[in-house]
Amino acid sequence: MITLFYPPATLPTSPYSSLPYLKGGLERMGYMVNCIDLNVEAYDFWLSTKFNAKACSLFQIENATKFLRSSESDIIDIVKYKFHRDNILSYFTHINNGNTNKNLSFGGYVYPDFHFSFPDLVALSKDYTDPLNAFYNYYLESIISIDNFIGISVTYDFQLLPALLLTYQIKRRFSDKKILLGGASIHYLKSFFLQNKWIFEIVDLIALGDGISTISNFINNTDNYHSSIYRNKNGEVKYSNDIAGIDSNDNVILNYSGLQLNKYFSPTLTGIVLTSIGCYYGKCAFCVPSKGKNYKYRRLPLNNIINNINQIRNELNSDIIFFGDDCLDINYHIELLNAIQDKLFWQAELRFERKLTESILRFYKDKGCLQILFGLESISQRVLDLMKKGTKLEIIRQILDDCYKTSIRTNMQTIVGFPTETVEEAYFTTRFIFDNKEKINSCAVSPFCLYQGSDVYLHPDKYKIEIIQDDHVCKYSSSDSLSESTKEKLSGVFFDSISEYLPYNTFFLDGPMGNHASIYYKHNIRI
Numbered sequence: 001m002i003t004l005f006y007p008p009a010t011l012p013t014s015p016y017s018s019l020p021y022l023k024g025g026l027e028r029m030g031y032m033v034n035c036i037d038l039n040v041e042a043y044d045f046w047l048s049t050k051f052n053a054k055a056c057s058l059f060q061i062e063n064a065t066k067f068l069r070s071s072e073s074d075i076i077d078i079v080k081y082k083f084h085r086d087n088i089l090s091y092f093t094h095i096n097n098g099n100t101n102k103n104l105s106f107g108g109y110v111y112p113d114f115h116f117s118f119p120d121l122v123a124l125s126k127d128y129t130d131p132l133n134a135f136y137n138y139y140l141e142s143i144i145s146i147d148n149f150i151g152i153s154v155t156y157d158f159q160l161l162p163a164l165l166l167t168y169q170i171k172r173r174f175s176d177k178k179i180l181l182g183g184a185s186i187h188y189l190k191s192f193f194l195q196n197k198w199i200f201e202i203v204d205l206i207a208l209g210d211g212i213s214t215i216s217n218f219i220n221n222t223d224n225y226h227s228s229i230y231r232n233k234n235g236e237v238k239y240s241n242d243i244a245g246i247d248s249n250d251n252v253i254l255n256y257s258g259l260q261l262n263k264y265f266s267p268t269l270t271g272i273v274l275t276s277i278g279c280y281y282g283k284c285a286f287c288v289p290s291k292g293k294n295y296k297y298r299r300l301p302l303n304n305i306i307n308n309i310n311q312i313r314n315e316l317n318s319d320i321i322f323f324g325d326d327c328l329d330i331n332y333h334i335e336l337l338n339a340i341q342d343k344l345f346w347q348a349e350l351r352f353e354r355k356l357t358e359s360i361l362r363f364y365k366d367k368g369c370l371q372i373l374f375g376l377e378s379i380s381q382r383v384l385d386l387m388k389k390g391t392k393l394e395i396i397r398q399i400l401d402d403c404y405k406t407s408i409r410t411n412m413q414t415i416v417g418f419p420t421e422t423v424e425e426a427y428f429t430t431r432f433i434f435d436n437k438e439k440i441n442s443c444a445v446s447p448f449c450l451y452q453g454s455d456v457y458l459h460p461d462k463y464k465i466e467i468i469q470d471d472h473v474c475k476y477s478s479s480d481s482l483s484e485s486t487k488e489k490l491s492g493v494f495f496d497s498i499s500e501y502l503p504y505n506t507f508f509l510d511g512p513m514g515n516h517a518s519i520y521y522k523h524n525i526r527i
Helices: 018-028 038-046 049-058 061-068 078-096 118-125 131-141 157-173 187-195 197-201 211-219 302-315 330-339 358-366 381-387 393-405 423-435 484-499 515-522
Strands: 002-006 033-037 103-105 108-110 149-153 178-182 205-207 228-231 237-240 271-273 320-323 345-350 369-377 409-416 442-447 466-469 473-477
Touching (some): 002 018, 018 149, 018 211, 049 061, 049 078, 049 131, 078 103, 108 157, 118 131, 118 157, 149 157, 157 178, 157 187, 205 211, 271 302, 302 330, 320 515, 330 358, 358 393, 369 381, 393 409, 409 484, 442 484
Parallel strands (some): 002 149, 149 178, 178 205, 320 345, 345 369, 369 409, 409 442
Antiparallel strands (some): 103 108, 205 228, 228 237
16 A cells, blocks of 8 residues: 655645546556545645634635535626635735745745755744644644555645655654655756755655656565666665656556545536647757656557546546646647547647647637637747747737637746847737737746756757756856846736736636636636
């Protein structure tokens, strides 16, 4: 038996796919698996009188959580939704008062001043006012026994601190337990683990690749690990970059059993499904497809995708899907949608490509498309070409017009401060969104980050930068690029200024791509 944990703190309105995927694959191999979503358990605790009775009463939190879990017909009542949303937002503002260096929100825990070291982690574990530590103490004190093997799946890099605090608190109480750390962002953080070997005082193995085969070896207590960082039987920290043994697990069926589905803060849950591994395009200069996974692009079997969609219908009782691919292959996606018989509502990320015609978009709409996420990045053709986006401004404008004609909502992802981009070029991207606010539903405005393994990282001279700190997110200098502080300020100012005209940007507790938004889109509710 192995227990798999999903750590706080991210959006608690639906289960992420990592635990159901791992459980499905491991149980197919004959292992017994216990899955616990500590993210939703944490929010169930934080939004309760057990955490702060006075604030819960003041902001009517019990009524708010009941409302969010009630029904689709209730949640699409705009007036009621805003009332309960505002109470929840005010509640978190209230409990954060006095915590100048920490912030807990509906969907995040931010501690920007934390220094990753063992003494600082121990100090945090003794801070009983910290909401994350308060939850772990509450939850772990109620556990009498725990399985010998524990896996913790980290989807986002901001979950790393909560994950490490969890491993410390488990090891402190159950020192003989073996802990594996894996997940979508772990390969992306490889250099961090190699530079901070103190982590192996509280973690026994870091899985950098696919988790199923590594967990199997971990349970069997072998040293035959692929793409991993681990402490061997002699106590030495070893790094294996051998990926030959990683299995693809293309036929895994998601298994949600054991998750407390009634605790998620949404009346309908979204199922996350992949149609492929990696990115079929894979050329964008700023990107590391699948955050550095050692996989070439491949499509997953059509029957497996359909089986997982049916599993979501049956186990989650949901008709809402988020296709979680780095970027959908349009031709393969059309083949899939034609093979699905029952009505389905979905969102997905697509590229601005010439083959995405109005007729295909109309087909998408008929097949339940709620919203398409586009990597717009910039409206400067010079910057787009430097980014290797492989698209032209006229294609972007045409597809945006066609989405509007077919009533498909759009989300624009943009980047501020790509190397050599000017303030004027960055401004005109935001201006483009403003000028097309009738056609654009929501947007993200993010400062450029230099990731290890990206084309910018591998060829800094070509982008006129010099890497000055080689880390999971690298720091660089450049006389031809916007500074770190300028990127941060501009992205914040641009997002705030455009959000006034894109109400979906800030209306929903779980964002314009979350469960609540999907329910509104499904019922064609305009805010």
